[in-house]
Amino acid sequence: MEEVKNIGLVAHDARKHDILEWVRYNAEKLAPHNMICTGTTGQLIIDMFKNEFQGVSPRITKLKSGPLGGDQQMGALIAEGKLDILIFMTDPMTTQPHDVDVKALVRLCTVYNTVIACNKSSADFIISSPLFDQPYEPVVHDYTGYLLREALEEEKEEA
Secondary structure, X not given: OOOOOEEEEEEOHHHXXXXXXXXXXOHHHHOOXXXXXXXXXXXXXXXXXXXXXXXXXXXXXXXXXXXXXXXXXXXXHHHOOOOOEEEEXXXXXXXXXXXXXXXXXXXXXXXXXXXXXXXXXXXXXXXXXXXXXXOOOOOOOOOHHHHHHHHHHHHHHXX
């Protein structure tokens, strides 16, 4: 993880207000970093910066809307090691039509030891950490044993 972080920002519909409030409050601290957002969340954040923070030009990349593939795009960034932090404001009270995609993001963050926050309190702890603005090397689990086991099972099936 470099000093400048790649931060994913995602929010369910019922939590769009929460993520906008959080980004607004932390705008100065977030501005030097790269923000990668799913579609609707990204557009709301872009509009907010345009309307409220003239002269601040954050680097915002907008992916597709979550249910239209944005969650998978975010997952691919995690799997490729191109996302350092995921701030994902989830709505635990509403069933999401793309709930499996949501679970997949949480799972990928666990597999690749990617920092994740699913509410404002955990996001606040992340952004206020002294590690936020400096390089950091997370420990990544070695899955070689798992991969070798999978290869051996495939060889048995082919024989």
